[in-house]
Amino acid sequence: MITAEENDLLCRVEGGAPMGQLMRRHWLPACLTEEVAEKDGAPARVRLLGEDLVAFRDSKGRLGLVGEFCSHRGSSLALGRNEECGLRCLYHGWKVDVDGNVLEMPSEPPESRFSAKVKHKAYPTRESGGFVWAYMGPPAEMPQFQPPAWAPSPNAKIGVVKIHVHCNWAQVIEGTIDSAHSSTLHSTDMPSAEIDGAKATEAVWPRPSTDKAPRLKIQPTDFGFRYAAIRKPIMNAATHNYVRTTLFIAPFMALIPPNNVYNLSQAIIPLDDTNTMFHFIAWSDGDKPGIDQAAWRRFCAAEPGVDLDKRWRRIRTLENDFMQDRAAMQRGDFTGIRGIPNQDMAMWETMGPIADRTKERLGTSDIAIIKFRQIMVEAACKFRDTGWVIGRDGARIPHVKLHSFEGIVPKSADWQTLGVEPEELALAAAKERVA
Ligand code: FES
Ligand SMILES: [Fe+2]
Structure with missing residues (x-):
């Protein structure tokens, strides 16, 4: 349970809210590369931290992320013409380039110098791991861009599921770092089996524990933080544990346990206070077979044109009770809701646009969620009071070197070392010596 004031600090991201300002000091996933794949192709609407933006790839292949509303009188540039190295507003033809320069103002007299005086909002971008990334903070504080965990090399096989969620980002990430729910909410899609670790088939994710x-x-x-969820395995329960570690990478990413086919990560990006873009990434860098984009979206029931519209909004909504199939429930399906992410979203959205955390009753399986809140409320306060930005400090381990672990291990194994690269262990040891 946290106070209403702490809940606001944790959840609110618009305007000057400390959490949003803190996030602006990180590179943010803005849209998918596939949305702006073509030079002079259709622009993509982007909403981030309460701002409406539009992404486009110009005639030379450069990427722009600019304010959606025209600097002239505010019509949407998402409907604009993407031509000759700029995005042209349909209304009076003003044209902006990827850096926000106004190149043309056909409605002004030829001798006018007005275009030199107008600068359109534009943010720096990078491309990596299937995403376009944006930096929305003060230029002087822009950190060096680092590839995300799911792009350890340019050859990584990456599948991305992208879904618009109609609720605040914090309750989405609390779902990501809540291992306990998977054994109940996802029990149909994650059936227990006598196996030696998590598996993936085309239809389900079998698990070695009940x-x-x-x-x-x-x-x-x-x-x-890193946390372990320790369960009793079906096999060798007397001598072994089934351990799944999850990493929360502040402020908005998580690495969740892999299976035998792919690794998994999530990036939970606030569009505004009550809307979030959920990204579920399955990847392999040759260590596993991996899964291609189309198969991954099919597995998650998150295919654009089938389960989602072209703005990544679901056909399964709060209004239609997520198309819950009660007959399927009678036949044994636990939720009656198709697709693991859809089951999660049904839980997150029914908690309200911003969950009221002052009324909860938290138990022992909620300690990762409690830790997340402690760390992030403290980070918001510290940012507000001192300007310190969580996740940018200290001896940085590149995200590509962080891994989540799952497996059946002897009870004597130290969970904190499982799946951890020597570089990180050395850093942790050095820190302990200093302390
Ligand atoms: S509103 Fe865009 S050119 Fe006039
Ligand atoms: Fe879930």
């Missing part, structure tokens, strides 16, 4: 009440252990880190 234990619905994991014991949680947490380790704070420079990047956020």
Whole structure:
């Protein structure tokens, strides 16, 4: 349980809200590369931290992320013509380039110098791991761009599911770092089986445990925290544990346990206070077979044109009860809702646009969520009071070197070392010596 004031600090991201301002000091996933793949192609609407923007690739292949509304009188540039190295507003023809320069004002007399005086909003961008990234903070504080965990090399096979969620970002990320729910909410899609670790088939994710009440252990880190959910395995339960570690990478990413076919990550990006873009990324860098984009979207019931409209909004909504199939429930389906992310979204959206955390009753399986709130409320306060930005400080381990782990291990194994690269272990040891 947290206070209403703390809840606001955690959740609000618009305008001058400390959490949003803190996020602006990070590179943010703005849209998918596939949305702006073509030179002079259709622009893509982007909403980030309460701002409406539009992304486009110009005639030379350069990427722009500019304010959606024309500097002249505010018509949408998302409907504009993308031509000759700029985005042209349909109304009076003003044209802006990727840097926000106004190149042409056909409605002004030829001798006018007005265009030199107008600068349109434009943010720096990068491309990596299937995403266009944007930096929306003060230029002087722009951090060096680093590839995300799911792009360890240019050859990584990456599938991205992108879905608009109609609720605040914090309750979405709390779902991501809540291992306990998967044994219940996703029990149909994650059936228990006598196997040696998490698997993936075309239809389900079999799991080697029937234990619905994991014991949680947490380790704070420079990047956020790592936690283990420890369950009793079906096989060798007397001598072994089934351990799944999840990494929260502040402020908005998580690495969740892999399976035998692909690794998994999520990027939870606030569009505004009550809307979030959920990105679920499955990847492999040759360590596993991986899954291609189309198959990944099919598995998640998140195919554009089938399950989603062209702005990534679901056909399964709060209004239609997520198309819950009660007959399927009678036949044994636990939720009656198709697709693992859709099941999550049904839970997140029914909690309200911004969950009221003053009324909850938290139990022992909620300690990762409690830690997330503590860390992020404190980070928002510290940013507000001192300008310190979580996730940018300390001895940085590149995200591509961070890994989530899952497996059946002897009870004597130290969970904090599982799947961790030597570089990070050395850093942690050095820190302990200093402390
Ligand atoms: S509103 Fe865009 S050119 Fe006039
Ligand atoms: Fe889930």
